Amino acid sequence: NAGVTQTPKFRILKIGQSMTLQCAQDMNHNYMYWYRQDPGMGLKLIYYSVGAGITDKGEVPNGYNVSRSTTEDFPLRLELAAPSQTSVYFCASTQGWEQFFGPGTRLTVL
Amino acid sequence: GDSVTQMEGPVTLSEEAFLTINCTYTATGYPSLFWYVQYPGEGLQLLLKATKADDKGSNKGFEATYRKETTSFHLEKGSVQVSDSAVYFCARSNAGGTSYGKLTFGQGTILTVHP
Numbered sequence: 094n095a096g097v098t099q100t101p102k103f104r105i106l107k108i109g110q111s112m113t114l115q116c117a118q119d120m121n122h123n124y125m126y127w128y129r130q131d132p133g134m135g136l137k138l139i140y141y142s143v144g145a146g147i148t149d150k151g152e153v154p155n156g157y158n159v160s161r162s163t164t165e166d167f168p169l170r171l172e173l174a175a176p177s178q179t180s181v182y183f184c185a186s187t188q189g190w191e192q193f194f195g196p197g198t199r200l201t202v203l
Numbered sequence: 204g205d206s207v208t209q210m211e212g213p214v215t216l217s218e219e220a221f222l223t224i225n226c227t228y229t230a231t232g233y234p235s236l237f238w239y240v241q242y243p244g245e246g247l248q249l250l251l252k253a254t255k256a257d258d259k260g261s262n263k264g265f266e267a268t269y270r271k272e273t274t275s276f277h278l279e280k281g282s283v284q285v286s287d288s289a290v291y292f293c294a295r296s297n298a299g300g301t302s303y304g305k306l307t308f309g310q311g312t313i314l315t316v317h318p
């Protein structure tokens with residue numbers, strides 16, 4: 094099993110550009126999450142999903158959108174990127190109490 | 204709401220020193236408690252967990268005991284190694300029947316171990 098995979102690993106965007114961060118898991122987990130990690134701030138939940146076709150906002154959803162058309166994939170969309178979205182983004186999934194994390198995407202918005 | 208507070212970091216130790224990283228949580232509901240570790244350039248991975256009061260989680264020489272009376276889940280290791288250098292996150296499960304596996308994380312503690 095590959096676990097949770099994320100692409101790309103790194104990306105630099107200009108202000109106002111848009112992009113999609115990809116996340117996939119092969120563990121058949123229903124629950125998936127997107128977090129952002131800012132230095133010294135821990136992880137903040139952006140969006141989560143409890144199954145295909147079902148998503149909901151987390152703690153910091155503004156400026157982001159998600160979709161969940163399949164159990165495996167949970168992409169995160171950034172529209173009109175802003176410098177405040179410079180962060181490391183982690184995707185995670187679970188079927189119980191342990192969340193499994195991807196390796197992260199480091200995004201810089203200049 | 205749910206929250207987790209970790210001791211201010213970073214922590215710098217010499218090899219074989221004793222480690223304690225403090226963690227306290229809000230007492231809403233009956234949370235499960237976790238310690239996650241993040242090695243440089245990687246995602247988080249579960250280090251240990253405890254699901255009810257007085258449970259002790261342990262793994263790789265690390266231990267933490269679920270203390271309901273003090274709402275604490277401090278991480279300890281008797282003798283740290285250079286390879287333990289990482290960021291450590293304390294986390295609790297969210298309260299409520301519709302928590303959907305969500306976790307609340309502390310801010311993380313950077314541990315650096317010198318030879």
